[in-house]
Amino acid sequence: MHLSDQTVKILATFFYIGRWPVGPGTAASLAGAFLAVILQGHWFLYVLLFLAVTFAGFQTSGRMEELEGKKDPRCVVIDEVSGILIAFFALPLSWATFWCAFFLFRAFDMFKIYPVGRFEELGGAKGIMMDDVVAGIYTFAIMQIAVRLAGLA
Numbered sequence: 001m002h003l004s005d006q007t008v009k010i011l012a013t014f015f016y017i018g019r020w021p022v023g024p025g026t027a028a029s030l031a032g033a034f035l036a037v038i039l040q041g042h043w044f045l046y047v048l049l050f051l052a053v054t055f056a057g058f059q060t061s062g063r064m065e066e067l068e069g070k071k072d073p074r075c076v077v078i079d080e081v082s083g084i085l086i087a088f089f090a091l092p093l094s095w096a097t098f099w100c101a102f103f104l105f106r107a108f109d110m111f112k113i114y115p116v117g118r119f120e121e122l123g124g125a126k127g128i129m130m131d132d133v134v135a136g137i138y139t140f141a142i143m144q145i146a147v148r149l150a151g152l153a
Contacts, residue, residue, distance in 0.1 A: 003059065005067060011056045011078060012064035018075035026106060028077030029084045033102050036088035043090075050085040054129070057082050062125030072120065072128050079132040083109065086136030091143055092152050101143045108135035 003011075010016070017031055018024045032053075039046040057078040064076050087105040091097055108116055109132055116138070119130035 003063070008060045008063045008067065012060040012076045014077045014081050018077040024074060024077050025080050025109065028080040029102065029106060029109070032081035032084035033088060033098065035081070036085055036091075037093060037098070040093055046085070046089065050082065050089070053078060053085060054082040054133070057129045058125045060125075061128040065124065065128070071123075076128055079129045080109065082129065083132030083134075083136035083139075086133060087139035087143065089140060091140075092147055094152075097143065097147060097152070100146070101139055104142060105135055105139040108138050113138070 013019055013024075014028050014031065017028045020027050035049065036046070039049060061076050061079060064073060065071060068075065084102070084105050087101050091101055107113070112120070112131065113135075116131050116134050119134055120127045122130055
């Protein structure tokens with residue numbers, strides 16, 4: 001599948017959120033979290049969106065590296081959206097669970113808590129996408145345990 005450079009830029013930056021001057025990864029994570037809230041209870045659409053975002057991320061992020069001329073460019077944020085959609089999946093939402101999952105995901109993503117950082121070493125689209133997918137899986141697992149221990153699920 002060949003996408004135009006413009007389409008790659010739109011998707012990889014998640015509709016140009018990645019071009020925000022301050023905290024584009026955090027902004028994209030917030031956008032993804034709000035999409036998760038909007039789709040809560042609509043599991044088919046939620047999974048469909050996750051699959052579409054993740055597929056688009058694998059198709060565009062490596063190419064965006066080439067267009068930008070640098071490894072894992074800061075403007076590529078579709079990976080954050082994919083990861084946070086995993087983190088929020090089937091999460092009983094309240095303000096507390098929303099912000100806890102959001103900040104936990106950002107911590108795993110930003111600080112590359114082992115072995116999240118190891119996935120970046122894959123390089124290209126795999127390296128860009130997989131560290132956020134794994135951060136999302138970690139967050140999902142921790143949040144699911146926490147809500148069950150708290151009796152929220």
